[in-house]
Amino acid sequence: MITSMDSLKEDLKKQIIEQLNLEDLTVADIADDALLFNDQGLGLDSIDALELIVLLEKYHGIQLTNPEEGKEAFKSVNTMAEYIRKRKEA
Amino acid sequence: MSKPALYIAGASTISHQPTFRNPGFSAALGPVGAASALINPDYKEYIDAGLLRRMSKVLRMSVACARDCIAQAGIEQPDAIVVGTGLGCLQDTEKFLNTSLTVEGLLPPTSFIQSTHNTMAGQISLSIGNHGYNMTHTQNTLSFEHALLDASMLLREGDRNVLVGAADEHIEILDDIAGRLGLEAASPLTSGASFFILSNENTGNALGKLADVYTCGGTGSIREEIDAFLDRNGLRAGDIDLALYAGDSVHGAASNVSYAALSGVYATASAFALHYAADVLGSGVGVRNVLICNTLRKNNLGLTLLKAVEA
Numbered sequence: 568m569i570t571s572m573d574s575l576k577e578d579l580k581k582q583i584i585e586q587l588n589l590e591d592l593t594v595a596d597i598a599d600d601a602l603l604f605n606d607q608g609l610g611l612d613s614i615d616a617l618e619l620i621v622l623l624e625k626y627h628g629i630q631l632t633n634p635e636e637g638k639e640a641f642k643s644v645n646t647m648a649e650y651i652r653k654r655k656e657a
Numbered sequence: 658m659s660k661p662a663l664y665i666a667g668a669s670t671i672s673h674q675p676t677f678r679n680p681g682f683s684a685a686l687g688p689v690g691a692a693s694a695l696i697n698p699d700y701k702e703y704i705d706a707g708l709l710r711r712m713s714k715v716l717r718m719s720v721a722c723a724r725d726c727i728a729q730a731g732i733e734q735p736d737a738i739v740v741g742t743g744l745g746c747l748q749d750t751e752k753f754l755n756t757s758l759t760v761e762g763l764l765p766p767t768s769f770i771q772s773t774h775n776t777m778a779g780q781i782s783l784s785i786g787n788h789g790y791n792m793t794h795t796q797n798t799l800s801f802e803h804a805l806l807d808a809s810m811l812l813r814e815g816d817r818n819v820l821v822g823a824a825d826e827h828i829e830i831l832d833d834i835a836g837r838l839g840l841e842a843a844s845p846l847t848s849g850a851s852f853f854i855l856s857n858e859n860t861g862n863a864l865g866k867l868a869d870v871y872t873c874g875g876t877g878s879i880r881e882e883i884d885a886f887l888d889r890n891g892l893r894a895g896d897i898d899l900a901l902y903a904g905d906s907v908h909g910a911a912s913n914v915s916y917a918a919l920s921g922v923y924a925t926a927s928a929f930a931l932h933y934a935a936d937v938l939g940s941g942v943g944v945r946n947v948l949i950c951n952t953l954r955k956n957n958l959g960l961t962l963l964k965a966v967e968a
Contacts, residue, residue: 584929586765589710590712591706591710612707614711614766614767618765618766621764621765621766623764625762626759630763
């Protein structure tokens with residue numbers, strides 16, 4: 568059964584690929600728990616972090632202003648989805 | 658008195674013609690068609706995938722050409738990087754401005770960072786790890802000639818190898834703007850990037866010699882300016898075996914070829930002409946003196962004189 572969290576993660580992967588121009592990747596290539604800023608994962612960098620902040624506001628209406636929150640939220644697609652869920656519930 | 662000649666030790670162009678890694682291309686080119694498209698190499702051969710994903714068309718073209726001609730010249734690092742561009746990174750500029758009109762709140766940083774004119778020179782230096790002089794000249798249709806003048810001065814002050822080039826990219830809105838302004842160019846608007854290694858000595862593989870460069874804004878008589886330029890170099894119009902022109906042809910030259918018809922129209926198409934000239938000189942077909950006459954914009958005159966290595 569596809570839950571709303573699964574659907575959110577799927578959307579997030581599509582949005583990350585588009586926003587960061589990850590031309591060679593598809594949704595299937597990004598594991599839910601892959602580390603976004605680790606070379607073993609997606610190998611993103613500091614400019615990508617800024618793009619992810621824009622992504623959160625553009626697609627989900629969430630403003631991330633606390634850098635410490637970002638550190639946690641941007642670990643993986645799982646943590647991003649969880650962060651979005653919590654912010655929307657708040 | 659003639660200036661000491663500088664040697665073209667490497668040349669690389671990405672354009673709407675089969676110019677990239679294709680020595681001798683000058684013998685086979687016809688006018689560029691209205692439906693022509695940019696001929697892209699496999700950029701992954703030249704640019705790390707992590708950097709490539711962020712690069713717009715003009716950045717990819719510039720970095721690939723720069724790396725290709727550095728490899729041709731067989732050098733580790735140039736002493737300086739000098740780039741000319743008329744309109745800079747238009748694709749990123751358009752993207753950033755469009756986003757700022759449509760998105761409320763934060764704007765994506767990449768297109769903003771990469772929308773400046775000096776992004777090409779910066780990306781080349783990051784790509785090859787160069788810490789030398791890094792300069793971008795933007796002077797409308799004379800941008801490339803100004804980059805050449807800067808590179809020439811650096812070499813005459815002691816630099817050994819300078820990477821100098823130019824790039825401009827076509828985006829759709831340019832056709833729209835040209836239409837609204839009623840500008841009907843004889844050739845289509847295109848994209849192009851050309852880079853060169855200029856050296857103050859010939860290590861044996863030079864394609865030709867750069868003898869002199871001259872620019873003049875708001876010029877009166879082009880013919881008088883050309884005669885005076887040639888006179889300063891000990892030549893007359895009849896000594897020019899091949900004149901490459903955009904705008905006005907060169908009276909008295911043995912042959913005239915419109916380079917704008919071959920490259921299409923973009924602000925720094927005279928860099929395409931320089932590669933074309935170097936390719937002709939390097940092909941050993943008996944051409945000794947080539948003059949590039951750039952009057953793409955009527956009141957901007959750019960003159961570049963090239964000679965065969967043995968001349």
